[in-house]
Amino acid sequence: xxxxxxxxxxxxxxxxxxxxxxxxxxxxxxxxxxxxxxxxxxxxxxxxxxxxxxxxxxxxxxxxxxxxxxxxxxxxxxxxxxxxxxxxxxxxxxxxxxxxxxxxxxxxxxxxxxxxxxxxxxxxxxxxxxxxxxxxxxxxxxxxxxxxxxxxxxxxxxxxxxxxxxxxxxxxxxxxxxxxxxxxxxxxxxxxxxxxxxxxxxxxxxxxxxxxxxxxxxxxxxxxxxxxxxxxxxxxxxxxxxxxxxxxxxxxxxxxxxxxxxxxxxxxxxxxxxxxxxxxxxxxxxxxxxxx
Amino acid sequence: xxxxxxxxxxxxxxxxxxxxxxxxxxxxxxxxxxxxxxxxxxxxxxxxxxxxxxxxxxxxxxxxxxxxxxxxxxxxxxxxxxxxxxxxxxxxxxxxxxxxxxxxxxxxxxxxxxxxxxxxxxxxxxxxxxxxxxxxxxxxxxxxxxxxxxxxxxxxxxxxxxxxxxxxxxxxxxxxxxxxxxxxxxxxxxxxxxxxxxxxxxxxxxxxxxxxxxxxxxxxxxxxxxxxxxxxxxxxxxxxxxxxxxxxxxxxxxxxxxxxxxxxxxxxxxxxx
Numbered sequence: 001x002x003x004x005x006x007x008x009x010x011x012x013x014x015x016x017x018x019x020x021x022x023x024x025x026x027x028x029x030x031x032x033x034x035x036x037x038x039x040x041x042x043x044x045x046x047x048x049x050x051x052x053x054x055x056x057x058x059x060x061x062x063x064x065x066x067x068x069x070x071x072x073x074x075x076x077x078x079x080x081x082x083x084x085x086x087x088x089x090x091x092x093x094x095x096x097x098x099x100x101x102x103x104x105x106x107x108x109x110x111x112x113x114x115x116x117x118x119x120x121x122x123x124x125x126x127x128x129x130x131x132x133x134x135x136x137x138x139x140x141x142x143x144x145x146x147x148x149x150x151x152x153x154x155x156x157x158x159x160x161x162x163x164x165x166x167x168x169x170x171x172x173x174x175x176x177x178x179x180x181x182x183x184x185x186x187x188x189x190x191x192x193x194x195x196x197x198x199x200x201x202x203x204x205x206x207x208x209x210x211x212x213x214x215x216x217x218x219x220x221x222x223x224x225x226x227x228x229x230x231x232x233x234x235x236x237x238x239x240x241x242x243x244x245x246x247x248x249x250x251x252x253x254x255x256x257x258x259x260x261x262x263x264x265x266x267x268x269x270x271x272x273x274x275x276x277x278x279x280x281x282x283x284x285x286x287x288x289x290x291x292x
Numbered sequence: 293x294x295x296x297x298x299x300x301x302x303x304x305x306x307x308x309x310x311x312x313x314x315x316x317x318x319x320x321x322x323x324x325x326x327x328x329x330x331x332x333x334x335x336x337x338x339x340x341x342x343x344x345x346x347x348x349x350x351x352x353x354x355x356x357x358x359x360x361x362x363x364x365x366x367x368x369x370x371x372x373x374x375x376x377x378x379x380x381x382x383x384x385x386x387x388x389x390x391x392x393x394x395x396x397x398x399x400x401x402x403x404x405x406x407x408x409x410x411x412x413x414x415x416x417x418x419x420x421x422x423x424x425x426x427x428x429x430x431x432x433x434x435x436x437x438x439x440x441x442x443x444x445x446x447x448x449x450x451x452x453x454x455x456x457x458x459x460x461x462x463x464x465x466x467x468x469x470x471x472x473x474x475x476x477x478x479x480x481x482x483x484x485x486x487x488x489x490x491x492x493x494x495x496x497x498x499x500x501x502x503x504x505x506x507x508x509x510x511x512x513x514x515x516x517x518x519x520x521x522x523x524x525x526x527x528x529x530x531x532x533x534x535x536x537x538x539x540x541x542x543x544x545x546x547x548x549x550x551x552x553x554x555x556x557x558x559x560x561x562x563x564x565x
Contacts, residue, residue: 009363017357118412118450119383131393137366140391143359211391213356214383222356257360262323262350264360 009137010258011251016143018250019150022243023208024223025230026157027201033237034174034194036093037085040100042202042227043220044107049074049203050210050219051115054122063125067207071200078199082192089191104220111217122210146208153204154243161239170194174237226268233272235285244283293511294464295456298330298376299545301403301423304516304538306337306374309421313399314371319348320361320385322377327351330376330403333545338374346370355381358388365398372399375420382409386419395419405519407455410531418521418531425514426459426499427532434498453529463497464512481562501539508549513540 024046031039053070057063081103088095128145131138161167173180173190181187205223213219230249234241249268257264275282310317317338321331335345346368349361365373377385382402389395400420410418428439442454454462471486472478489507494515497503503514515537522533 006367009367010360013359013363017359116450118408120412121387129391131391137363138392138394138397139363140359140388142391212384212388214380214387216380216383222354253357254360257355257357258364261361261364262352265352265355 007255009135009139010254013139014251014254015247016147016250017254018247019147019154020205020209020212020246021226021230021249022246023150023153024202024205025227025234025242025246026153027198027205028224028227029231029234029237029239029242030157030170030201031195031198032231034170034177035191037088037096037100038093038228039195039198040097040224041081041103041107042100042198043222043224044104044111045074045078045199045202045220046206046209046223047111047215047217047220048077048107049206050122050215051111051120052203053207053210054115054120054215057123063123067204070207071203074203075196075200078196078202079192081199082195085195086188104224108217108220115217117217120215122207122215124211140212142211146212149204149208153201157201158239166193229268229272231282233275233282235282237286238282238284241282241284293509294460295512296404296423296425296514296516296543297511297545297548298326298403299333299548300513300516300540300543302330302333302337302374303543303545304423304518305401305403305421306334306343307341308518308536309372309374309399309401310338310341310343315343316346316369316371317343318346318365318368318370318373320365320373320375320377321348321350322379322381323350323352326378327376331374334374334376334403351377351381351385353379353381356384358385361385362388362392362394365394370398372401375400375402377402378404378406379409386410389419406457408451408457411451411455411529421518421520421535424456424517424519424532426456427517427519427534428453428455429526429530429532430498430500430517430534432498432500433495438498459498463492467492477564479562479564481557481560484557484560500537503540506549508554509545509552510554511545511548513544515540516543 028039028042031037031042049070052073053066056066056069061069081100084103085096085099088099124142128142130141132141132144133139161171169180169185169190173185173187173194177187180190206219209223213222226249230245231242233249234243234245249271252267252271253264256267317334319331319334321327331348335348338345347370349364351358351361375382375385389400402420402422405422405424407424428435439453442458443452451458467487467490468483471483471490475482475486477483487505488510490505492503494500494502497514499515501515503512505512517537518535519532520535522531525531
């Protein structure tokens, strides 16, 4: 019984961490799913979101406004990146991979030039800082807020994809882009929008995670690897696959952190290896023609 | 090796912390050689002084989320947490400890705290007791002039006052150049002979005690300062409060000469330039 009582906070913490991982992976999943581009700049855009929010708050913009404005600005920057990517469509996927890798390096250096190399802090409002007592243990209030924000973003994106005509177009584009074009939908415009939405989501994740992980130019590296792992684990292009995989990774990392701490970072990779060994397409990935 | 090592800092800090906070210690260790060495030294000192290590939690490098560690610490309820965590990991750890207010609930010691790792974070993010080999507001001759020269030479840099890392780089390079000058050559063997056992005065190094380079380990033995967050800063950069200074002979790593096997002069390749 004591063991279960001790285990419970770590399980809940794992779910909370998993929601944050899922938030990081959402934008990445959207861009891979619709555009079949592995956006290696996702991590740098994640960092850019945090830096833009810090700058806005430095100009006396409130935290809530910065939370809204920074993703819009990063989304606009993402549109420029998508314009650069256009020449790679229909060619070897390596071109897109190399371009986004180059973009990641450029964005990281740009951050160093504009904001410097030193650690920055994204200060959260007084109401969100401090700790709360849960079951006799202190837990950061901000962590609860971050988990709620992650749930909110997941639900908003799901509603957008499921309940709006634009969401239907995006899903159709992910399924069969040629058919979407044949139906008269402006595919370049759709891709531009999806890329902007994906980068804005990266920025949202950056803002949410900044007060927990800290803000430094290379912080994106800490985001892009789990994001990639989660979409492979969840099944490329699967919305709920990414969410479920994020939560699974969070639970595994949280529990190993508490009971076998030296394995805590390795555990997510072991989980991936174990799952992919038995189910190569991930949790909710579609069957390929070869498997039918 | 110009900086203090994990054992030097552990020696300086363990006895005081045990007396002030208690005998049950938990080690939070970065899972690589520096973390292992520092924790090993801390464990030996704690146990030699009648303390008990209740657990050791390994922290893989690049850990960004410490919540599971912080929950575990609360469940174990140690008196002291000795963190041998460095680089970006300690920045994230510190931020999360402060967020959960656990800096107020437990005694934290962080063996060494590099200045660039805390500069710009704000005084609220500094907690516990930690060691350093130098501070820019030490009340010693030459320190003010050194700080002024740094500011004149590097105007507009983000770190506005020199910290222990800059200081160590400066005094090490200066001593190396002096040895080259004295030897009259850049031949590495001649320079090593000049460095071995070299004595450096406290006044010259702007520290409280004379320093020397141990000929058996080639490590600089120097004053170690214990510090904490400064709740009465004289200026915005004055974020450390120096609690005490410990002479090098009191923090010496006694096992190091036994364990360190230096390459012989005959086996060391040499060159002239």
